[in-house]
Amino acid sequence: MKVNLLGIKIDAINMEETVNQIASYIRTGRPHRVTTINPEFLYRAQFNTELRELANRADLVTPDGVGVVWACRLAGNPVPERVTGIDLMLALVERAASEGWRVFLLGAAPGVASEAATRLSLQYPGLQIAGTHHGFFSNDEEAEVSRLVRESRPDLLFVALGAPKQELWIDRSIAQTGAAVAVGVGGSFDVVAGRAQRAPGWVCRLQLEWLYRLLKEPARWRRQLVLPLFAWQVVREYKIKKFPPET
Numbered sequence: 001m002k003v004n005l006l007g008i009k010i011d012a013i014n015m016e017e018t019v020n021q022i023a024s025y026i027r028t029g030r031p032h033r034v035t036t037i038n039p040e041f042l043y044r045a046q047f048n049t050e051l052r053e054l055a056n057r058a059d060l061v062t063p064d065g066v067g068v069v070w071a072c073r074l075a076g077n078p079v080p081e082r083v084t085g086i087d088l089m090l091a092l093v094e095r096a097a098s099e100g101w102r103v104f105l106l107g108a109a110p111g112v113a114s115e116a117a118t119r120l121s122l123q124y125p126g127l128q129i130a131g132t133h134h135g136f137f138s139n140d141e142e143a144e145v146s147r148l149v150r151e152s153r154p155d156l157l158f159v160a161l162g163a164p165k166q167e168l169w170i171d172r173s174i175a176q177t178g179a180a181v182a183v184g185v186g187g188s189f190d191v192v193a194g195r196a197q198r199a200p201g202w203v204c205r206l207q208l209e210w211l212y213r214l215l216k217e218p219a220r221w222r223r224q225l226v227l228p229l230f231a232w233q234v235v236r237e238y239k240i241k242k243f244p245p246e247t
């Protein structure tokens with residue numbers, strides 16, 4: 001089931017159901033797009049019709065983080081749990097190792113995707129890595145990158161170019177890559193390759209992951225400004241407009 005948040009349809013399913021849904025996409029062999037949507041994307045999409053349409057064209061849209069789960073609850077359209085890019089990627093890789101799906105990692109700085117692939121192969125024996133490629137290629141090189149991916153015959157393609165670049169790339173290129181499923185996973189390769197750290201479990205439980213990231217990567221403060229703006233958008237749309245002041 002899809003629920004509406006600020007005009008974007010989000011799938012109200014948990015992690016296990018998401019992985020099962022993606023498995024069914026892979027069985028069809030036809031191209032499917034998966035977006036893990038975060039508050040920053042949702043906020044920007046309010047002012048950008050193209051982004052909104054892009055998200056609504058995806059086959060599956062998952063709530064990437066507690067902020068989106070909170071917003072859906074406030075909107076009266078709850079989703080069962082957060083399904084973040086990194087968690088989804090790890091759950092899919094585990095399933096890929098047992099199902100024999102071929103996996104391609106596209107994105108991040110040179111060397112990061114291959115390092116992530118090496119670590120994943122060690123952690124999930126039997127995992128078939130179809131190939132890897134960094135994410136700093138020009139528009140002119142796009143066709144060549146799609147060709148490389150296609151020749152490696154992947155079932156599942158993880159794209160880590162950051163949002164919304166990865167969603168735009170997936171939208172225009174998935175058909176050329178031959179992959180049955182492409183998932184946008186943001187900075188996940190950096191985490192898997194050990195170049196960036198995830199917040200510890202207790203920080204996540206206290207819902208303070210945003211503060212942890214801000215302290216670790218202070219340069220992100222500008223991007224983090226979007227979080228209170230997003231919260232205000234949600235409150236205004238679902239609490240204030242719902243009960244307009246009497247005239």
Ligand code: UDP
Pocket residue numbers: 107108109134135136137160161162163164165185186187188189190
């Ligand atoms: N990246 C990339 N190509 C680009 C821009 C960014 O491969 O042209 C990578 C970058 O190296 C990083 C990821 O995309 O690994 C973006 O990470 P971030 O945590 O910013 O993701 P977001 O929060 O936008 O999902």
